[in-house]
Amino acid sequence: MNKIVVVDYGMGNLRSVAQALRAVAPEANVIISGEVADIKSADRLVLPGQGAMPDCMRSLRESGVQDAVMQAARSKPLFGVCVGEQMLFDVSAEGDTPGLGLLPGKVVRFDLRGQMQADGSRFKVPQMGWNRVRQAQPHALWQGIDDDAYFYFVHSYFAQPENSLHTVGETDYGSMFACAVARDNIFATQFHPEKSSAAGLQLYKNFVHWKP
């Protein structure tokens, strides 16, 4: 059976992620776990993250699962969400925090002071709400999802991949930024598929069946 582990290292609400996965993959065994044994025996991993990057990295380290996650990230399909995406990079400007270094690049904060949105209103930080995702590159996980589909975002920081080939989705908020990144068996999004209604569920469904 397809065993999908939502990695529990003490940060964020993992249940909505697990429930969305269960909704699209009733035949899979979706569990929320912080056990090394579960991560080792998983077929797929989802790495969520919520709150501040320094707290997330500290929690991951102290939870004792970081090594198992790193090991899994070498071969198993892994989906990073929100701060779980940001953690895959080398370093974040949030608290000058080193990340996992699975993707070259850094995480920076929106600096939109003085800029106006197209409709004349101010940019707010965090970016909170639904924004369009342009599919910068084809990817198996985009199957059945319209280019420029809306997904739900809540964030003040975003990743800047060093290698543009790692950017598979982009969103415009002040300027274009990478909102979906991928490399080999890794796919990660700044937005929240579990809160993005039909488009988000389709993305998770594609992940559940993904054979990288």
Added chain:
Amino acid sequence: MTLAKRIIPCLDVTAGRVVKGINFQELRDAGDPVEIARRYDAQGADEITFLDITASSDDRDLILPIIEAVASQVFIPLTVGGGVRTVADVRRLLNAGADKIGINTSAITNPQLVADAAQKYGSQCIVVAIDAKRVAPGKWEVYTHGGRNATGLDAVEWACNMARLGAGEILLTSMDKDGTRSGFDLGLTRAVSDAVDIPVIASGGVGSLQDLADGIKLGGADAVLAASIFHFGQHTVQEAKQFMAAQSIPMRLV
């Protein structure tokens, strides 16, 4: 490409039931919460807000099974407000499946709650609800307990204070307009929206689709919240979105 403005239907919950009523009178069962939430999701609602109007704190936790049921089947952001007093309340609601927690009266009696909850769970899930009443031209005062108690606080200053303490969003209700169906207090909405760097949700007074559009275009709100125009079948969320998109407001259409 731009961030869409949001439409948020608001559902009242009391003693574990989703109800609808006019000005808290004649509460009637509104139906199955999952079914209602699903319908709004299908119509393109960008979020759903549940307001716990339960008077007794003994019954407060009866909202948890409702949130659990909805969160297991409806995959858009859910906000829950009403009677939140402690960080433990915030945790319980988040664990039940809420994505954001509305804090109103307790933000005034205990501002530290906003700071503590934002510190622990992130600003993105803390919505400070402000009930404001106009006291002079261009001046609004914050009220608590559903508009009964004056606080002496200036609404714009209070919104800025809350943003500084860690609120991720402001849900702004005009007590003068609430229930009148004569449109948002656009002066209030504009004043707060211009003053803070976090998103502002306009609430109170929606009677027509143009009111929703005005809240964004004239009030500068990032999102608009409404209850009765959607509950009583006057309009669907879809109609509202099409109406607003036709006025060049960025909308996620489904």
